[in-house]
Amino acid sequence: MMFVTLQKLTALTVIFCLFPNLTWGKETVTLCAEPIKVGFNDWAPYSWIDTSDNAVGLDVDMLTLIAANLGCEVDFIKMPVKRAHQMLKVGSLDMLMGASYTKDRNEYAYFSKSYRDEEIRLFVTADKASEITINQWQDIFNKKLTLLAPSYGWYGKDYLKSKAELIRQNLLVISPTTVQSVQMLAYGRGDILIGDAISLPYVANHSEDVAITPLALIVDSNKIHFMISKKAHHSELLEEIDQAISTLSNHGALARVVNKWQQISVAKTLKPCKEIIPSTGLDGAINITGHGSNSYVK
Incomplete structure (x- = not known):
C-alpha cells in the first residue's frame, strides 16, 4: 500500500x-x-x-x-x-x-x-474519422463495426443491453486495460473504441502516440x-x-x-504495454491479455 x-x-x-x-x-x-x-x-x-x-x-x-x-x-x-x-x-x-x-x-x-461531468464516447483513429460515422447505437450492428472495450468500466445502458448480441455477432473485442484497447485500434484489430471522453484521448496521445477522434454520438453522460x-x-x-x-x-x-x-x-509517466496475447473468453468475446494501466470503475 x-x-x-x-x-x-x-x-x-x-x-x-x-x-x-x-x-x-x-x-x-x-x-x-x-x-x-x-x-x-x-x-x-x-x-x-x-x-x-x-x-x-x-x-x-x-x-x-x-x-x-x-x-x-x-x-x-x-x-x-x-x-x-x-x-x-x-x-x-x-x-x-x-x-x-x-x-x-x-x-x-x-x-x-x-x-x-463525465461523457462516454466512441472513438476512431484520426485517419478514419471521415470514413466511419455513428449517429445511433444501432449503427454498430447495421455497419458491422467491431467495437473495442476495456473490460473494467461503465459504458452506458445501450452497451449493457446489447453486449451479448455484440458478442454473438463477433463485434466485440474486450481487453483488460485502456492502453491495450488503444493499441488494438491502432493495429486495426477493431473499428471503434468506447470509453471516457477525457481519459481515452489522453492515453492514446501520451502512451501510444496515437491520434484518435470522437464520433458524434454521446453514448452516456454522468455527474x-x-x-x-x-x-x-x-x-x-x-x-x-x-x-x-x-x-x-x-x-x-x-x-x-x-x-x-x-x-x-x-x-513519461505512462508506460505502454509491450505484449498482446489474444484469447477467447468464456462469454464468447475476444479477450486480450498483457500488461498495462487499468481503468477505474465508475
Whole structure:
C-alpha cells in the first residue's frame, strides 16, 4: 500500500500560483483535525503515481484545491478499487474520488455535489474519422463495426443491453486495460473504441502516440462526485466540501483544472504495454491479455 502525503503549505503554494485571484473562505479555521484519507488507483489523467511517487492527476488536483479551501490536508492512498470501497464502508478511508452515484453506494457513503461531468464516447483513429460515422447505437450492428472495450468500466445502458448480441455477432473485442484497447485500434484489430471522453484521448496521445477522434454520438453522460464514508461520521465535512465546490466553481477554478489536464503533456509517466496475447473468453468475446494501466470503475 502506498501513502502519498501532500503537505498543506506545499499544496497552498501551488494552488495560489495557479489561481492567484481566488479568495479563500477558510483561512484560519481548520475543519480537519487529521488529514483526509483518500483511496485511489491508477487511472490517467484522473489519478496515478508519478515518477517521484506523488499522487497526480485531474481528480487529485480537484480534491487538493477543495481541501486547501477548507484548510485541510489530504493523504492519497493507492489501492485496488474493490479494496477502497470496502475500506470506505468500514470507515478506514474517509473519501473516494471520481464516483458516479448508485443506490448501493449510497448505503455506505455520502455523495458530494458534482464537481465535474463525465461523457462516454466512441472513438476512431484520426485517419478514419471521415470514413466511419455513428449517429445511433444501432449503427454498430447495421455497419458491422467491431467495437473495442476495456473490460473494467461503465459504458452506458445501450452497451449493457446489447453486449451479448455484440458478442454473438463477433463485434466485440474486450481487453483488460485502456492502453491495450488503444493499441488494438491502432493495429486495426477493431473499428471503434468506447470509453471516457477525457481519459481515452489522453492515453492514446501520451502512451501510444496515437491520434484518435470522437464520433458524434454521446453514448452516456454522468455527474461525478466525491464519496464520503458514513462510518467515519463526516456529515459536517460533506457540507463544507459542497460549499467549497460551489465557491470554486463560481470562481472558475475547477474549470481551469479540467482545462489544464486537457493541455498538459506528461507522456513519461505512462508506460505502454509491450505484449498482446489474444484469447477467447468464456462469454464468447475476444479477450486480450498483457500488461498495462487499468481503468477505474465508475
